[in-house]
Amino acid sequence: MLPGDALYDAARQVDNAAIDRRPAAIMVARDVEDVLATLALSLASGRALAVRAGGHSTPGHGVAEDAVVLDMSGMRGIEIDAVTGTAWVEAGATAGEVTADVHRAGFAIPFGDSGTVGVAGLTLGGGIGWLVRRHGLTIDSLLAAEVIIAAGDRLIASSTENPELFWALRGGGGNFGLVTRFRFNLHPVDTVLAGRVLVPATPGVLRRLIGVLSGAPDGLTVIAGLFPAPLMPEIPDAWHGRLLASLRFAHSGPIADDQSVLDLLRSIGPCVADSVGRKPYPALFPPPSGARMAYAVRTLFVDDLDERAIEIVEGRMAAPSSPEAWIQLRVLGGAAARVANDETAFGHRDRRATATLIAPYEDLTETARHEAWTADFEAELLAAGCGSGAYVNFLGSDGEAALNAAYPPATLARLADAKRRYDPGNLFRSNLNVPPGPGGASG
Ligand SMILES: Cc1cc2nc3c(=O)[nH]c(=O)nc-3n(C[C@H](O)[C@H](O)[C@H](O)COP(=O)(O)OP(=O)(O)OC[C@H]3O[C@@H](n4cnc5c(N)ncnc54)[C@H](O)[C@@H]3O)c2cc1C
Incomplete structure (x- = not known):
């Protein structure tokens, strides 16, 4: 969608009505190819890329002035494997719809307290909800994520594949790549x-x-x-x-x-x-x-x-x-x-x-x-x-004070290392931005 299109004004809205930004284009992804095409458009146009799932970021990180917006809401598939007690969830799904689906199979994932929040933004920041004291944060039930990094590579991040990326995704926000789907551990909750x-x-x-x-x-x-x-x-x-x-x-x-x-x-x-x-x-x-x-x-x-x-x-x-x-x-x-x-x-x-x-x-x-x-x-x-x-x-605000509040010094240094490795040009910066570190990436 472009400025002037019939649906443009509705599509640029996010949950917080205080946010009123006009991106250059909004792409609603339906599959991984659309995500790759949006990444290519952002790189070719030299415009920032803002990523949106449920649109609930208070500072409105899912929309940016003159940017290319990647809206994941067209990707909401959920695949439940009741035998292993796991599920793959596409990045545009909301916490409410996933909760309803996995409940029908006898399970729950520890999301937040609000059904309209996006699984993606919630998970990448940590995820604190109704089951936090029983089953931990949302990230404590995350087994893997499929990620497209700035170079266009499709990676799996898990404890065994790209473990440093997996570490960074669990709390480091949208700084490291475009997550297309998440694999969660399911908990029996009725x-x-x-x-x-x-x-x-x-x-x-x-x-x-x-x-x-x-x-x-x-x-x-x-x-x-x-x-x-x-x-x-x-x-x-x-x-x-x-x-x-x-x-x-x-x-x-x-x-x-x-x-x-x-x-x-x-x-x-x-x-x-x-x-x-x-x-x-x-x-x-x-x-x-x-x-x-x-x-x-x-x-x-x-x-x-x-x-x-x-x-x-x-x-x-x-x-x-x-x-x-x-x-x-x-x-x-x-x-x-x-x-x-x-x-x-x-x-x-x-x-x-x-x-x-x-x-x-x-x-x-x-x-x-x-x-x-x-x-x-x-x-x-x-x-x-x-x-x-x-x-x-x-967080309701951005900037250095917010960054230092969100991440203790050792966490921030390690995130900056991961950023340098997976997004050295800081393409993913419409977020609480972790600048790429000066060197010494590991993982
Ligand atoms: C009404 C309300 C209730 C809330 N309740 C809770 C709660 O109970 N528990 C809790 O922990 N938090 C809660 N939050 C905070 C919420 O978790 C964050 O605002 C979160 O970022 C929202 O995720 P989203 O996908 O809806 O937002 P979006 O604005 O769509 O995304 C936020 C950011 O996440 C990143 N991102 C999103 N999708 C992707 C992707 N596919 N790949 C890479 N990066 C991506 C981007 O940086 C994006 O800018 C709540 C917020 C609101 C407004």
């Missing part, structure tokens, strides 16, 4: 106990939250949202405007443990409201609802919320830039933490939680105000020593 428990976000609750949940049984994963209580039928009026913690959770452990897990959740604070039930795992990925929104996002890792952090949270949430602003806490640990920091390019296995500051909005003339609120909030937490580092897939 139903989960899931729902949410609403508790007041008092200082006592906030102090306890991460410690209690990171020590919970591996089967329990909680994604907590902190926000001022809205006017909703299930929330008593007395709570309106006060800071609440919504503990959305999934328990994929034995049914016999359901009650003890619920007791643990309810011990965190007095329950304002809850809704809980056993459901098929794909029910955690409902179809998207509501209009496309713009959002400003900042993110960091936190290991606990101490008094200073709680003061900052309370102060900032008392004067948000958007009435819908919220903080998302994802408690890690469990299986994700039993992988060494240097085993993959996700080098934050020892961190206990992600804290993501989110300001959704509609009025695009207000972008600077929402960006400033989230950036100042993050800066205050960092300056007070309340957190550090960042999960690459949750």
Whole structure:
């Protein structure tokens, strides 16, 4: 698609409505030949190549000004091998459709918490979702990837073939090549106990939250949202405007443990409201609802919320830039933490939680105000020593500070080596860009 074509304006949209870029051409790939042709077009035209799968990158890496966009959404095949408990998934598939398909065969892959997110972008950054404490990050279930590198070669990356590329793909993002399909290990998961428990976000609750949940049984994963209580039928009026913690959770452990897990959740604070039930795992990925929104996002890792952090949270949430602003806490640990920091390019296995500051909005003339609120909030937490580092897939900004937050120094140096080996000309740079290192590639 080219500027002026009927479908061009729809095709250049990504999930974050704040992103408004006009690429030179958009190619929707249907097979590997289309991917190779798009790579050739980008090289021949001297234009940057932006790659898009599910289009959910917050900084909008899947579309770039005057670039060639490779849209993988025409490649969504899924091949399940129930005997080996593995599946090949093409790079344009979304987490929701793959989850539904593998569920029919009795399995799950640990993706995120949202069905519309692309398997490709999610996996290449790490992948933190409902099964993270039981089965690890998405990359911990990745067995292999088929990759087209900048030179046009088609490679398999796995623990036995091109292992350094395989290491880099597991957390290093789209820096190293065009992934056409992924091979995943499948896990037998049928139903989960899931729902949410609403508790007041008092200082006592906030102090306890991460410690209690990171020590919970591996089967329990909680994604907590902190926000001022809205006017909703299930929330008593007395709570309106006060800071609440919504503990959305999934328990994929034995049914016999359901009650003890619920007791643990309810011990965190007095329950304002809850809704809980056993459901098929794909029910955690409902179809998207509501209009496309713009959002400003900042993110960091936190290991606990101490008094200073709680003061900052309370102060900032008392004067948000958007009435819908919220903080998302994802408690890690469990299986994700039993992988060494240097085993993959996700080098934050020892961190206990992600804290993501989110300001959704509609009025695009207000972008600077929402960006400033989230950036100042993050800066205050960092300056007070309340957190550090960042999960690459949750970053809302680019640049050197983001790169250094996403990758510890040893990880970044090794990624730069891999970049020099697989993309020395930095063709794949519409991402959190790892510049090619000066030398010494190995693998
Ligand atoms: C609503 C929402 C919910 C989210 N939930 C979660 C969650 O639960 N867990 C989590 O870990 N993250 C989550 N994320 C973050 C998400 O994982 C990242 O934004 C991810 O990059 C999105 O992948 P995508 O394919 O949809 O995005 P895209 O914008 O299409 O791709 C992002 C980048 O990935 C790279 N890429 C994509 N496809 C390929 C390919 N085939 N080959 C090479 N590189 C490629 C490119 O650099 C591209 O720019 C969420 C984001 C949003 C907006």
